[in-house]
Amino acid sequence: METNQVDFFPIVMQLILAAGFVAATIAISNFLGPKRHSVNKDKNFECGIESVGNARIPFSVKYFLVAILFVLFDVEVIFMYPWAINFREMGLEGFLKMGIFMLLLIVGFFYVMKKKGLEWE
């Protein structure tokens, strides 16, 4: 079947209608709805209690490194579960492969220790 660009016109119309409907309802409700602004109203909602200080303060993200390391070693443990179940079937070969895998991660673990990644202070 031959198609040309004019055949897509209804789709374009539909897109315009869809976007237009969204824009129009937002605009109309904005126009119709009552509004009120005051110093008290535009404050952050703090359960009605006067807010103290600024929320935009720098704070330590030390837990970030700990969290990432946790995920890393957590995944290692997940890999060990299927290995434990198939321990007999996989035999010596599986043991060696898992040994290499864990050795690599243990090297990483000692690297983290050396870099003092787990020290909180």
Place this chain on the structure above:
Amino acid sequence: MSNSEIKKTDIKMAETPEGYEGNGFFATKLDTVVGLARANSLWPLPFATSCCGIEFMATMASHYDVARFGSERMSFSPRQADMLLVMGTIAKKMAPILRQVYEQMSEPRWVIAVGACASSGGIFDTYSVLQGIDKVIPVDVYVPGCPPRPEQILDGIMKLQDIVKNESVRRRNSPEYKELLASYNIS
């Protein structure tokens, strides 16, 4: 599902407002449509300080089911709430907090004072208790009782629905409303 099957269920639809009906169209006032929509989707902001709050928990739960009235979603932020339900004793120290919560609600907003304490201070006729929340914020519906039964709270909500249905869309811009807020020192 055929039409007759739908009728057998107990789904209650909102009544069609008065208007001009013709073949394939229906015309009515904007006030009515807006009122109908608002009245059937009043999102409550529970402000429960004592035993009336416990009654409201029953009202929210499945047996009394406030969701039947379009109040399914409890809003714990005033920004998306329409109906402030004050349930319980409001101490004078609590009054500014209640006022701030009310002020931070988005327009249009309505208030129900549930129970004797919120309505008038109740038995706590004492130096530390606010003698009715209408001392600090305008109230639309008062529900009596100490505490009121869930049916009474639902009745209060239905009374409020009547008020909301009949409210003009221009009411919140009217000088009377501005005067009312000014009398409470709310700008």
